[in-house]
Amino acid sequence: MKLSDAQLDALNWNEHGLIPAIVQSSSDARVLMMAWVNRESLQLTIATGETVFFSRSRQELWRKGATSGNTQTVERIEVDCDSDALLITVSEAGAACHTGSRSCFDAALLVGEA
Amino acid sequence: MKLSDAQLDALNWNEHGLIPAIVQSSSDARVLMMAWVNRESLQLTIATGETVFFSRSRQELWRKGATSGNTQTVERIEVDCDSDALLITVSEAGAACHTGSRSCFDAALLVGEA
Numbered sequence: 001m002k003l004s005d006a007q008l009d010a011l012n013w014n015e016h017g018l019i020p021a022i023v024q025s026s027s028d029a030r031v032l033m034m035a036w037v038n039r040e041s042l043q044l045t046i047a048t049g050e051t052v053f054f055s056r057s058r059q060e061l062w063r064k065g066a067t068s069g070n071t072q073t074v075e076r077i078e079v080d081c082d083s084d085a086l087l088i089t090v091s092e093a094g095a096a097c098h099t100g101s102r103s104c105f106d107a108a109l110l111v112g113e114a
Numbered sequence: 115m116k117l118s119d120a121q122l123d124a125l126n127w128n129e130h131g132l133i134p135a136i137v138q139s140s141s142d143a144r145v146l147m148m149a150w151v152n153r154e155s156l157q158l159t160i161a162t163g164e165t166v167f168f169s170r171s172r173q174e175l176w177r178k179g180a181t182s183g184n185t186q187t188v189e190r191i192e193v194d195c196d197s198d199a200l201l202i203t204v205s206e207a208g209a210a211c212h213t214g215s216r217s218c219f220d221a222a223l224l225v226g227e228a
Contacts, residue, residue, distance in 0.1 A: 003224065022136050022145060029143030031136060034199040046225055076226030080218040081211050085148040087219040089226070097195050104194040105201040110117065111160055112190030112203070 001046050008039050012084035018054060021086040023096065026075050032096035033104040035062075037086065049074050051088060070094035115160050122153050126198035132168060135200040137210065140189050146210035147218040149176075151200065163188050165202060184208035 013019055018036040025032055035053040037045065041061050044052040051072040055062040065071030072090035079086060097104040125133055132150040139146055149167040151159065155175050158166040165186040169176040179185030186204035193200060211218040 001225070007224070020134055020148060022148060024145060031138060031145065031201050034134060034136060034194065074225060077224040078219040078226075079222040079224055080148065081213050081215070081221040082218070083222075085218075086224070087145050099195050101195070104196070104199075105192040107195040108193040108197075110121070110191040110193055110200070111115070111188060112192075 003043060003046060008042070010083060011079070012082060013039070014084070016056075018056070019084060019086055021051075021053065021088050023051065023072060023088050023090055026089050026091050030103055031105055032072075032090070032092060032102070035064075042086075045074060045088070046077070051090060065093065068094065068098075070096065072096070117157060117160060122156070124197060125193070126196060127153070128198070130170075132170070133198060133200055135165075135167065135202050137165065137186060137202050137204055140203050140205050144217055145219055146186075146204070146206060146216070149178075156200075159188060159202070160191070165204060179207065182208065182212075184210065186210070 011019055017038050020034055021037050022034050023032045036056060038054040041052040041054045051064040053062045071093050074088060074090055076089040077086055095102050127133055131152050134148055135151050136148050137146045150170060152168040155166040155168045165178040167176045185207050188202060188204055190203040191200055209216050
């Protein structure tokens, strides 16, 4: 599967050609991470069925799990009302976070109780 | 409640002084929206216990529900491993989206079934 140019053009890419992607687990709806996609990584995500992001720090494609084995299989991709954010529902293998935590949001709490 | 300057400085604000905030419902974990906060709107969110964002299009503070009445009461704020994204768990009153949809991500589907 592949998006058309018209579908890609309909998204509101930012000044760097990126859109934020929120990744949520299909098992219990935990939000696992937020990353960024460019046109190519979004096409690869859809074509391969596994998440591929764009690393802003390394300025390159980042196939989730390429080194860790902790891949994310895409079940659904929703677009928000302004077409400037994506919500990707995944079935995850292993930890999403490079720290070894399941979710990148397990890192710290500003408000509330753990 | 109020964050210290050190807590605010520990967050990785982008070149515009903003951080993306994912808003998730505490009732069923639906992701409702993604918006941006600056230092002032984050402090106000914590001080008032209701979400306050920074509108990039209007370049001003945006008290969620100020006109619609659809406020979001903060239950938890988590910070990710890079300190450059927030996950805000809320108890919501009414629709999160200006379109009247419950979630801004109800707008369109790129992959998967509704």
